[in-house]
Amino acid sequence: MNIQKLHVFLSLVETKKMTQTARLLGLSTPTVSFHIKSLEEEYGVKLFRTNAGGYKLTDVGEMLYHYAQQLHQVNQAMEKSVEDYKQGEHGSIMLGASGVPAQIYMPKLIHQLAERYPKIKVSLDVQTAPEIEKKLLLQELDCGLVMETGKKELELHYESIANDRIVLAFSTSHPFSNIGAFEKVDMKGQILLVHRLSSSTGHFSETWLREQNLEMEMIQLDSVSTISRMLSYGKSVALISKKLIEKEDDLAYIEFENPELERQIYFVYHRDLWMGAPFKHFQELVDEIKEVGEQRIAN
Structure with missing residues (x-):
């Protein structure tokens, strides 16, 4: 049962009216009818009987309704979990840094990130710059701060944030x-x-x-x-x-x-990285470091 059929079926059970279901879901009446018929053909059973009171479930329709409610609840929980993850209510962010930027920048950045997203798990891997770049290439880390090594990996995005x-x-x-x-x-x-x-x-x-x-x-x-x-x-x-x-x-x-x-200190991440809200906030915090450095140079 796909999600749209599920919503149409549950709504028709609750409203008992084809037109009311169509209005509730923002669909046309023929579209609602199509989904119900498609569902009946899919399972090879009759789900509703009609009378003056509207659409009522058959016995097999009652059974399907029982499981459809559970599927609906699971789907809602899944969608909420995904949205919470995207918004930083769950999940993790894996950071990496070579020695110097790890000491200079990471303590404050991690503190600021944890204040904004207290429910996500933050980890920091401190290695040499080449080792951090290797882990970023394998997407074992989300992003990192590294001292320049003299070469850049094509799959990684490098953004200079300070010099040393x-x-x-x-x-x-x-x-x-x-x-x-x-x-x-x-x-x-x-x-x-x-x-x-x-x-x-x-x-x-x-x-x-x-x-x-x-x-x-x-x-x-x-x-x-x-x-x-x-x-x-x-x-x-x-x-x-x-x-x-x-x-x-x-x-x-x-x-x-x-x-x-x-030498340059770079903010580095994989070009194919999916960027959730915590990552975007961390990126904003890193950009602030760059802006402060540029202001000092200007002054």
Whole structure:
């Protein structure tokens, strides 16, 4: 039984009048008659008998009416569940982020999203940018914030929301804190903290050391927050995001003059992604980050 036949059948049972049913459903009387006859032909039984009082159910019609009511209730529940999901009353949103944007942006974004849609489940997967892009390609995540890696996947949509620079960071108690230019820095004997080499920052660190012909003791760490914490002890340096450490009172940094060290932070999602209300709201929140950055540049 299709949904339209179901509505026509139930309405005729309640009104007992063909014309009243037609008016109630916004259909013509012949259309109502057609659906009832079609239903009777489909099951091979007579569902109604007519008399002066209008349409009354036959015995088999009574049985069908019993099950049709249940189908109608299930259909209404299904439609409500789908609509609730679309409006963010149920469901989930799976977010991903590489290290730097995960720390800088995701806590506030997730808080704002949860305030607007408290009933949906929000999850965050923090991996390197290439790993997040891979999961977005497989649609294992809905969207993500990643640091640029130098290449873009055709199936993914990339929207730049902010830029960042790699700087040489260290503690304010480190001897480098009194040096204003990288050209005056002696890197020999320094311990270099690097994010894992599969990350964009880690890849840059490895390339930079090779270009500078430097051999340094390196410690690879999975967490950029751990790198920041270790820098504060004053015994090491790091090539790290400027945005990540510029507001840390116990850390300082030296900027490189190389413009290639400026990187974009992207909001990324699959081009075929279905966008429900929670996703659209999250996208609006991300756009606000972009607008704030543009206003700072303008001022």
